[in-house]
Amino acid sequence: MSFVKKFDLFIIVYCIIIILSVMYATQPLQPLLAREFDISVTKASQFTAIIMLFLAISPIIYGYILEKVNAKKMLINSSIILFITNIFLGSSTTYEFFMFFRTVEALVVPAILTSLMSILANMDKENVKFNMSIYVASTVFGGLVGRVFSGFIATNFSYQFVFYSLSFAILVSIYFINKLSYEGEADIVKPKISDVLEILKDKRFTTIYLLMFCVFFVFAGVLNVLPFRLKDISTDISEFQISLLYLGYGMGILVSLNSKKIIRFFKTEVNTIIFGLVFFLFITVFLVLPNIMTMFLLIFLFCLGMFTVHSVSTGLANSLKASQKSLTSGMYLTFYYLGGAIGSFIPSIIYEKFGWNIVLYIFCFILFLTLILIFTRRKLFIEEK
Template identity: 25%
Template sequence: MEAINEKATPYTPGESSFWRITIALMLASFSIFSTLYVFQPLLPVFASQLNISATESSYLMSSCVLAMVMGLFVLGFLADRYGRSLVMKGSLLITALSLLALPLTASFEWMVVLRFVQGFFLAGIPAAAMGYLGEEMSHKHLGLAMTLYISSNALGGMGGRVVGGYLTDIFDWRITIWSFGVFGFLTMISFMFMFPKERFFKKTDQRMTEDLRGMLVHLKNVHMLVLFLLGVLLQVVFTAIWTYIPFHLNEEPFSWSLKSISFTYFAYVFGVLAPPIAGRFSDAIGLKKVMFTGVLILIAGVFFTAIPSEIFIMIGLSLICMGFFVAHSMAAALVSKSATHHRSGASGFYLISYYLGVAIGSTAVGTLWEKFEWYGVLSVTTFLIFLFIFLPFYKNE
């Protein structure tokens, strides 16, 4: 790793390097999150063709998410110790290779193993990207870079689901996975050429135990803990809504077909478009105020979905996507900006809380659905409102 360039200044939108970094991370993020979610619409295909149950087919998602949580911690730690760029390039390479190898596996069990390995290395981009941006980008323009990066997360998630299902319907799931593998490989090559070397990263020579202790200090910072908690609650609400909205719309009085329900995923477009606009506002009025606005928009969207009207539900889902991705991108930027050391570790803790919210929102909230149906699912928003109103963190800065 090169020594810190003392004459260098953080990148601003007026420099081409600012946009090279941002575009490279957007491509990498799109590839990573499309890889994560491409398997979701294909689960019924695997269940049918491999003669396994629906629950067993879900291991292709759950094993990946579980490994991703582990990877966020481990790779975030390694990125702080050995460099973010190295971790991200390695992540893209192994992700692409695992995609290309997956259709060649001899059994479903080996597919799950490969997805577990894949999930661990998928974490390399989200674990290191925010720490990299926090060090290399001007703090005044960090919100813009971060929101463009977060927008590509949403676009990748939507693209993986929509394109994956479309290609599989026309061709075969193997062709779909190979196509995503080729795209991932091309992304990795582009990333190698576009991504500049780190200028402000300083490799640590201290013992690993001391380095780990420094990383864990983030868990003693009240402001950081609130942001981590916010990450959990945002994702619990968001995941719960999108997991159980198909059941809600499939029942009376709506009785939508599954094909019609699938069109609701296009609400993610608002999650793609809103964060960059919010990033512009954050440069002028601050990250925290824009984050609060995003939380309010999400809460308003939840209330819209409580109205038994198809139009209001679609408006609500669009507002939920808009508010969630705005609040999430601003919270991620605040974590990166607030961390004075071990930035990748801090970002890793935030993302661990984020994916913990995925598990809670998809599984634990199921009990509320079974007992109280849609209003039980919406009740989880109460905790987000409580955090928003009562925690003093919001009032101190």
């Protein structure tokens, strides 16, 4: 790889980390923001859910609005908007203002991620698979960094400084984006209803899409309600201590970079998914234990189970159809983030009314039904792949 391509890759990775940090920075701060704005658990959960919702519907919206667009220009313009909104988030004194600027962010984050993925896929066509694994690892690392640093900054400085520091990081990314050598257009798919219906008629795709909807619903639900659960266990716990529980998220990097070895160990993709689901369900049951140190260790294992299912399912979905890979990938992400958006919102309502244990029992029931679905349809992937 030439120096120019390496520098471009560094810029893309840095931008991905910053964008995912912006996405998840509010998560460990939710109890603090709920107190600050005098709002409910459910309303505070919307700060993360809104971005996931727009990530779910963006393949449809951007596909119809933007036929062709220069990826670098879209990156710069969207990043400038993100830079401004983070300053306003830091200075917001009411829930309504904060939510408005968070919604504006939700509109531009998918545009930035679409551009970054497009540049990464096209800047070095000989190493597309390697670049996509870098993309996945960078998103996971960004989600981890965003959560931990926001907790650290909020505890040692103020929650406002979290957003000001993110604005500074975005400003640095704008400087770097200008140095990108890539000048091509972003690959934006305009989905045809007939093509979507044809893919949904294929039981293999609907199985994988339902699987990821349910798995990410549970995963996002646990991680979004977790800060409130920790405050219930100990009112003295700081935002930084809460954010440290998200260190388990780093398991996603290890799993995504070693997914081939994991599949080899379990012989097939379907076996790996079934094992991952059983493990994920098993760990979810134990999250009822009201101990912060136990919870810290369990979250590592919880993330291990989820990312095993996610990384293997992504590869499986991309290998099922030789044509229309952009559309099948876009639909995968739509179901994935839709599960995350609903999972970041609905469980917080249940938690407020019925408590943590009931939320977990519902999650376990959903995972059990998902496991039955995968087990009964496992032959579809062996016979037809």
